[in-house]
Amino acid sequence: MYTGLQHLHSFWAYLVLIMLIIAVVNALLGLVGKRTFGDRDLRIPLFTLIVSHIQLLVGIIIFFISPLIQWFSKNEEVSSIMKNADLRLYNLEHPLMMIIGIILITIGFSKHKKKDSSSAKFKTILIFYGIALILILSRIPWDAWF
Numbered sequence: 449m450y451t452g453l454q455h456l457h458s459f460w461a462y463l464v465l466i467m468l469i470i471a472v473v474n475a476l477l478g479l480v481g482k483r484t485f486g487d488r489d490l491r492i493p494l495f496t497l498i499v500s501h502i503q504l505l506v507g508i509i510i511f512f513i514s515p516l517i518q519w520f521s522k523n524e525e526v527s528s529i530m531k532n533a534d535l536r537l538y539n540l541e542h543p544l545m546m547i548i549g550i551i552l553i554t555i556g557f558s559k560h561k562k563k564d565s566s567s568a569k570f571k572t573i574l575i576f577y578g579i580a581l582i583l584i585l586s587r588i589p590w591d592a593w594f
């Protein structure tokens with residue numbers, strides 16, 4: 449089960465990143481081009497929200513079964529996790545940043561629906577999804593992924 453979920457999490461990360469980039473670029477083009485917020489402009493951030501929530505669920509399950517997670521190991525001290533850059537990334541930085549990123553995507557999606565004008569909708573998606581993208585990119589375990 450662990451290997452299957454690890455592969456799923458690794459593959460799904462491409463989908464999350466591709467959708468997030470498309471959502472940010474689409475919001476930027478919509479804002480700059482002063483377009484009317486249409487069906488496609490709603491579907492892209494909605495699909496991004498869905499794929500990121502699925503990644504969140506898979507990530508939480510992996511967190512409890514991965515051998516890289518040392519919080520539940522009796523032999524590991526908190527200080528030794530913090531001193532080791534790799535352990536710190538998997539045990540703290542990656543999960544925390546990804547969760548914050550997904551929270552921003554969720555807030556951004558919910559806030560954009562309450563805006564009246566097209567430009568305000570595009571701007572809300574651009575800001576929230578854009579910050580989420582930066583945070584997520586900053587704490588992906590690139591070495592393990594490629």
Ligand code: HEM
Pocket residue numbers: 454457458460461464465500503504506507508510511514515516517538542543546547549550584588589592593
């Ligand atoms: C936007 C959401 C996320 C993205 C894009 C993402 C992406 C990734 C990537 C690319 C890897 C490396 C996969 C590989 O080795 O091939 C990874 C590993 C991992 N992620 Fe995530 N992740 C996300 C959310 C989460 C969350 C929310 C958690 C936990 C709460 C989490 C926990 C982990 C763990 C524990 C590993 C190491 C798995 C292992 O090899 O044992 N991830 N993630």
